[in-house]
Amino acid sequence: MIKVDLHIHTKYSPDANIDPLMLAKYCQKYNILPAITDHNRLKVKMRNAIMGEEIMTKEGEIIGLFLNEGIRPHLSIEETLDRIREQDALVLAPHPFDIMRHSTLKRHDFKMDIIEVFNSRVIFQKFNRRANEFANRNNIIKTASSDAHFLSEVGSSYAYMDEFHSKKEFLQNLSRARLVMRKTPNLNKVRSMIIKWKKRA
Numbered sequence: 717m718i719k720v721d722l723h724i725h726t727k728y729s730p731d732a733n734i735d736p737l738m739l740a741k742y743c744q745k746y747n748i749l750p751a752i753t754d755h756n757r758l759k760v761k762m763r764n765a766i767m768g769e770e771i772m773t774k775e776g777e778i779i780g781l782f783l784n785e786g787i788r789p790h791l792s793i794e795e796t797l798d799r800i801r802e803q804d805a806l807v808l809a810p811h812p813f814d815i816m817r818h819s820t821l822k823r824h825d826f827k828m829d830i831i832e833v834f835n836s837r838v839i840f841q842k843f844n845r846r847a848n849e850f851a852n853r854n855n856i857i858k859t860a861s862s863d864a865h866f867l868s869e870v871g872s873s874y875a876y877m878d879e880f881h882s883k884k885e886f887l888q889n890l891s892r893a894r895l896v897m898r899k900t901p902n903l904n905k906v907r908s909m910i911i912k913w914k915k916r917a
């Protein structure tokens with residue numbers, strides 16, 4: 717069994733400060749398989765991690781998982797999905813109903829492989845619940861993830877599942893996973909904003 721946290725940012729995101737080497741050590745220690753999903757770039761290539769990207773589209777953010785190459789942001793949702801599929805990668809809808817973020821998806825009428833029904837950084841739980849209801853209605857594989865921007869957040873939420881050897885097996889095992897869901901302090905979002913300002917300066 718392994719803890720899979722499919723939504724983690726490193727210092728290569730403007731609002732995060734996780735060092736990839738520290739992340740690797742931390743994940744090894746706590747038996748976590750991380751997906752690295754930096755904002756609009758695929759920079760970190762790490763062993764024992766799923767390579768991904770949180771891509772801003774014209775209608776909100778989508779995560780590509782198991783990517784080989786980065787995907788340009790600010791395309792339409794359709795074009796972004798095409799580019800993810802071209803790489804034979806998977807589509808994850810992050811915090812899909814969290815209207816507190818300007819970056820949240822504006823529509824949900826596209827094919828997603830996985831939906832985040834719990835995101836540790838969502839402030840109001842009704843937005844997570846809405847994602848869970850949507851997943852139930854549409855029969856979409858669920859996950860819970862930390863959306864970590866700081867090392868202390870990594871693994872706050874995760875899917876506890878059997879190990880896998882292919883993307884197909886990954887999806888199968890994820891669909892049977894036990895989701896561990898723990899909220900992280902709202903103050904971390906403020907810390908992220910401060911980091912963003914500092915990096916811009």
Ligand SMILES: [Zn+2]
Pocket residue numbers: 723725770810863
């Ligand atoms: Zn994120």
